Amino acid sequence: MKRLTAALTAGLMAASMVSADPVDDTLVLNGETTIVTRIKAPEAVADVFDEVISGWHFREEETRAMQADDFDNPGMIFAELGEDLWNTVEGSEDKSCASCHESPDNMAEVRPGYPKWNEDAGEVRTLEMQINDCRENRMGAEKWKYTGGDMVNMTALLASVSRGRPVNVAIDGPAQSTWEAGKELYYTRFGQLELSCANCHEENNGRMIRADHLSQGQINGFPVYRLKNAKLNAVHDRFKGCIRDTRAETFEAGSPEFIALELYVASRGNGLDVEGPAVRN
């Protein structure tokens, strides 16, 4: 007999879920800046969520506290290394980032809008791609490895100056087809375990998968410092890890697939404040 035990199953699951809901708490940075960590769902996910919630709410108290204070947040050490790079003259043009942009504070509007359509290049670009474009074409310097140490430190710096500003990526116009491609990937059940991003982060956030408390898989906190590997982790490396865990062949960091996926996932968090470098376990 093929039985659909939906009612039974739902009842059992509701009973075991209670303790795992996201924590009710407010992220106040350094005792002064309140960060928007939950907000009414943006257009892209209005049909599936009432509210979008930062991964911060799904972490333990100590982890949350660590992110609330720049002196305790290990990710800020890497943002400072990023600031050294910002001022380092490199390449044939004898320039640093600072030669063109002056203070990193001038970049506060940048992180929230990426990935973004670039009219001249005719493509959607991630922040990493834009950074490498500046290095190659304005500095005459070598590109950085997509998720290498220098690149992650630079993205940590650029996220840090945008903290408290809402993610706001455009998904219409010329970016739309890339966004659609990302959405398709988000709902594809990859690997031998046949799990999609949505299976874990849309349908089961708040529940436990083994020792892990599933969040909505938002990317407003990237790059994130993970206590597990004690380093800053780039968003494409997180995508890679999640796909690998479905026993699938992953995509490469910087691949067209991950660029599209990043745009789509970012749009699911439109309205949440940038909070990178965040702290996670």
Add this chain to the structure above:
Amino acid sequence: MERKFLMILTLAASTGAAFATEIPPSDVIFTDGAVEASLTGVAGDPENGRLIVGDKGVGNCVACHEISDLADVPFQGTVGPMLDGTGARWSEAELRGIVSNAKMMFDESMMPSFYRVDGFTRPGNEYTGEAADDSFAPLLDAQKVEDVVAYLTTLKE
């Protein structure tokens, strides 16, 4: 003629006599999500099934399910329903179907198919992130499925 005979000989030698009646993943017959016939003809061992269900490196069922009988295994997940009493809710054949390929019983189930080898999107080589190679095998072999089913039938309350 001669070559064919040789091939059969080598096959028998490499797989061993115990597998003579094993049903390969693609030949399993589902009836309304259930599988009547044992996959091996050898009775499952519930003790071993209990270990497989709780072991992260083997069945890892506790990644998604809580089971009071396995209270000694820490960090049980809550993605699927609790398995207490599952042996009272389902027959042996139904449990064999659910473990082999839960999607035959529950449409679009999130539960992975433990005894299936085809129809995947970008299957990988275990957890390496690399593409699958010739070593690709079902998540559990036929006897392990039987062991797990034997264990589940003991979960009466």
